[in-house]
Amino acid sequence: MRSNYKAEPYRIKMVEPINQISKEKRKERLAQAGYNPFALKSEDVYIDLLTDSGTGAMSDKQWGALMQGDEAYAGSRSFYRLEGVVKHITNYQCFMPVHQGRGAEQVLLPALVKHEHMHFISNMHFDTTRAHVEIAGARAIDCVIDACFDTKTHHPFKGNFDTKRLKTLIEEKGKENIAGIIMTITNNSAGGQPVSMDNLKETAAIARGYDIPIIIDGARYAENAYFVKQREKGYEHKSILAIAQEAFALADIFMMSAKKDGLVNIGGVLAIKENEALFEQCRSRVVPLEGFPTYGCMSGRDMEALAVGLEEALDEDYLEHRTDQVKYLGDKLKAAGVPIQWPTGGHAVFVDCKAMVPHIPYHQFPAQAVVNALYEASGVRGVEIGSLLLGRDPDTKENIESPVEFMRLTIPRRTYTYNHLDVVADGVIEVYQNKDRLKGLDFVYEPPVLRHFTAKFKPL
Numbered sequence: 001m002r003s004n005y006k007a008e009p010y011r012i013k014m015v016e017p018i019n020q021i022s023k024e025k026r027k028e029r030l031a032q033a034g035y036n037p038f039a040l041k042s043e044d045v046y047i048d049l050l051t052d053s054g055t056g057a058m059s060d061k062q063w064g065a066l067m068q069g070d071e072a073y074a075g076s077r078s079f080y081r082l083e084g085v086v087k088h089i090t091n092y093q094c095f096m097p098v099h100q101g102r103g104a105e106q107v108l109l110p111a112l113v114k115h116e117h118m119h120f121i122s123n124m125h126f127d128t129t130r131a132h133v134e135i136a137g138a139r140a141i142d143c144v145i146d147a148c149f150d151t152k153t154h155h156p157f158k159g160n161f162d163t164k165r166l167k168t169l170i171e172e173k174g175k176e177n178i179a180g181i182i183m184t185i186t187n188n189s190a191g192g193q194p195v196s197m198d199n200l201k202e203t204a205a206i207a208r209g210y211d212i213p214i215i216i217d218g219a220r221y222a223e224n225a226y227f228v229k230q231r232e233k234g235y236e237h238k239s240i241l242a243i244a245q246e247a248f249a250l251a252d253i254f255m256m257s258a259k260k261d262g263l264v265n266i267g268g269v270l271a272i273k274e275n276e277a278l279f280e281q282c283r284s285r286v287v288p289l290e291g292f293p294t295y296g297c298m299s300g301r302d303m304e305a306l307a308v309g310l311e312e313a314l315d316e317d318y319l320e321h322r323t324d325q326v327k328y329l330g331d332k333l334k335a336a337g338v339p340i341q342w343p344t345g346g347h348a349v350f351v352d353c354k355a356m357v358p359h360i361p362y363h364q365f366p367a368q369a370v371v372n373a374l375y376e377a378s379g380v381r382g383v384e385i386g387s388l389l390l391g392r393d394p395d396t397k398e399n400i401e402s403p404v405e406f407m408r409l410t411i412p413r414r415t416y417t418y419n420h421l422d423v424v425a426d427g428v429i430e431v432y433q434n435k436d437r438l439k440g441l442d443f444v445y446e447p448p449v450l451r452h453f454t455a456k457f458k459p460l
């Protein structure tokens, strides 16, 4: 099967040893972690597919750039270098670094919430984005196409907005009550699924018609551009940069977790096309929350590494290999009968646990049970994306039933080889073969916000 895939477009200059602790130890460690893999020590994990956020490998060029960081508190040369790269990619006039994606969220979102009972509408809000929408006193509404939740059916752009529903929602809520339309590219929460340029255009036209600000939550905008090039007519011959620029031209604001397509371990971007007044508001918020506007919680050396990383992430050979790794793992699982979100997206394989363990109800967190079983079986750490992550309704406090129950196997950038993915596939297939024996979980401790990070469970 491997023969269809090109070898890694890089060679290894530095190694970090990893090892697999015994099955008995894994069982013990998982129990100590309260059956929540977030509480595991990384040294007890063999292959870590918890997230692709800040877990990738930097290039030799990025490590070289680190040495050139200008650590001036104000007016750092590294800030201007990074600003130049961000402006080149987005054509936006205003830029400020922030500590990571949620830094941009906490600086920007409250500035858009003008009064009570406002809403943000997104194809799908990422979990921290939803949390910051709610902290800002607004409500988050997801408006993705239905195909997104149908894992078996092939659709090239499962991240697309349901534009018909979007219009109805705006009419229903009243345009003055919509604080912004958030385009999440790619759609992290439902499979790293891309959004087509056609859909971005249609969504932008609707938002413009109602004079609603358009925000790109673009942690993986380069991966999205790659899928547009691969899957959308008319983009075959365009560069990734040109496709990305076309997307940014449609929006007003760009928030980015640079820990994804920035190819760095920490950092974030907030850029605004031309609204100086909004930028001023964000600048006054960024100082107490993140830091002086020319560093915003990033060191000079980190800004240098990000300036290089943003450009490397637009490289087509790199993007081909990255998305191929995801596809490879997905193909292997699918061939063994494991239900997955199909086609595979940009950064992870999403195993459909609703289909895999239908005997576990949503309030017993089926995907968390599968994640735990995988860790026990092979030392591979995945993560739950389902009802546990979704949390409780902010008004009624009831558990919300997620339309999907996924185990996300997230592939860090430039970090693991195809051999590692074979180990992952073997582990998942073993769990799949014993799926009928898996049991659900109940809370021992449940924190009030972003509960999935620190909750503790007992197996039922």
Ligand SMILES: *Cc1c(COP(=O)(O)O)cnc(C)c1O
Pocket (backbone or CB within 6 Å): 053, 100, 101, 102, 103, 126, 128, 129, 184, 185, 188, 217, 218, 219, 256, 257, 258, 259, 260, 268
């Ligand atoms: C990761 C992510 C964020 C939040 O970024 P952090 O760097 O984790 O704070 C926001 N939106 C999307 C789509 C993401 O993937």
